[in-house]
Amino acid sequence: MSNRFSTRYILFTIGIILVAFNLRPAITSVGPLVGPIRDQMGLDNWNVGLITSLPLLSFAIMSPLAPKLRNRVGNELSILIGLILLFIGIITRIIPHSFPLYVGTTLVGLGIAICNVLLPGIIKEKFPNHIGTMTGIYTTCMSIFAAIASGVSVPLAKTAGLGWEYALAIWSIPTFFGLIIWFVLYRTQPKLTERDFFATTGSNLFRSFLAWQVTLYMGLQSFLFYVTISWLPEIIQAQGVSISTSGWLLSYMQFVGLPATFLAPIIAGRVKKQQSIIITLSSMAIIGYCGILLADTFIWLVLCITLIGIALGGSISLALALLGLRARHAKQSAELSGMAQSFGYLLAATGPILIGSIYDVNQSWTMPIIVILFISILMMGFGIGAARDRYV
Template structure:
């Protein structure tokens, strides 16, 4: 591998690492943030809600931005805006906290949509491998942020504002590493026909969108409620936290390996269905025996969820024929997907409230997983996004 190629891959990986810390780094500091700023629990929860909503709402602007300035410069702009957003929310006052969070999440939304197109543009013969690198870096970035922000606070003596602002550093490093690529001549805007019309009229688009949204919903449900489920089942708080960390850690390796294997085949159906079945088994273990070998259920759940996320992004990159179509498909699938995902934890909590336990919510989750497997069956079949499937 040449030095230029190595720097390209390194810059791409570092950009991917920045796609979740601004979100994942809030939760461990939330109690301190609420006490310092004077927020109610609803106000504290609204920080994450605002960010997830931005992920869904602002993704569709990415194809327009990429058409005007190019994917490489769009990615560079996203990294710089993430840095600005996390720095802004560390300033004094609740309005700046929300504004900075929204700004960072808007940049993440644009980068989320851009990354599959960047894979298609720069690594057309290695889509499976680089999708694995991309997804594993996203998962690793989330895990690292949630695990490290509190220890960094204790070691440095900084308050939450300074620690949150430190998340700008990796974004700026990523921008610096990606800058030479963005300055190259071919980083200009994408030419040719506008791809949105074709993408929106394609049945394949909506199969993939359903897969993306449903697997995101089942993931965010577990992210939001898993520790509470284990606590109410009788496990200690530290055990509940460790189990959540375990399932997230398992996803890193799974996200790297599965796209490499699945991308070698024309059909991803066996992998998508298998990932869905493993997620079902994880849900069933939590439902039927949460305190019996819970680490086994977390490993199974982590493999299933990590593979499902990686496969959804792999299929987004594989089905279209060019980077512009990939970006448009990514915008539709991820924007709609994150809106669907944002409803999951809320509806899950509502079912818990009205039913008085976790059986009904988890059964509902199993129903969603059945729909996910069905969507994956159609999305994973060999197809090329284009006029042939309109």
């Protein structure tokens, strides 16, 4: 491999990591600040849930379009466009009114969706023999910044005196650095770039039961993740935990899941069937959410959050790894990624709104947690099917 292409692969690795840093903070930073946002804006819980669901609806809309964008302009410019939308969306939310908040959050979702869909295909194309390792690296980086964003949101807003607007806006900084790297990759790309990467493979994934199982597993684990990110602080505050501590516990939940985030796709890539991984992670989620419902001490609460963190951390990276493992080649992986993330995130988008609405009706977190437990069981069922040693 020439020095030119060695350097380019290094830049791709750095670029993938920087994109990963930006895939979650603009969303996970919102959960701990739900209270201040709701109070200042005069919103009810349904509207607050919409703030977290809007990016997921954007994911659902943009996911099938992202491959078409890449087919027209290439990987580099597509990712660059995604980061530009993300940057503009984050900055727009500085304006302390509900309309700019919703518009900015929608742009955040559109930008993240482009990157979400394209990264699995880029990894399968650029690193075909290291899908599990590269997936583990980028999902771990994604989770690290997601956890940091959750933990520092309240201190930035209150202790540092930034208010919730600038506590959210500060995540435009890593986006800016990502823009620089992908601008360099775009400007230095070979003239004869492969343009048919996302061309149709001739297969109809909508008729594949396995593809739907992968899609539903992706959607249900995302449902659990975004519901937890949105409402866990409120749930544990209702049990007497302070707003600051609840933010740090949300951050802890994501940090404690990092080993599972890194190891799950690596282990999955080394075995033909992943059912045992699915069952282990799903069982931990079920036990953890049951514990949240029954917790009567702080130590018990932390233990349950630990189990949830490991379960969610491993599930997200495993779901992304399945997009490559269940496909025969990079083109099919891209098509499966578009399908799974479009329909999957449409399903996930209902989560924060549904849970917030159930709480508004009952004024209790018992029924919302029971719904979360039911979703966890469904995730296990569809995950077991998606983990079979077959191709879509």
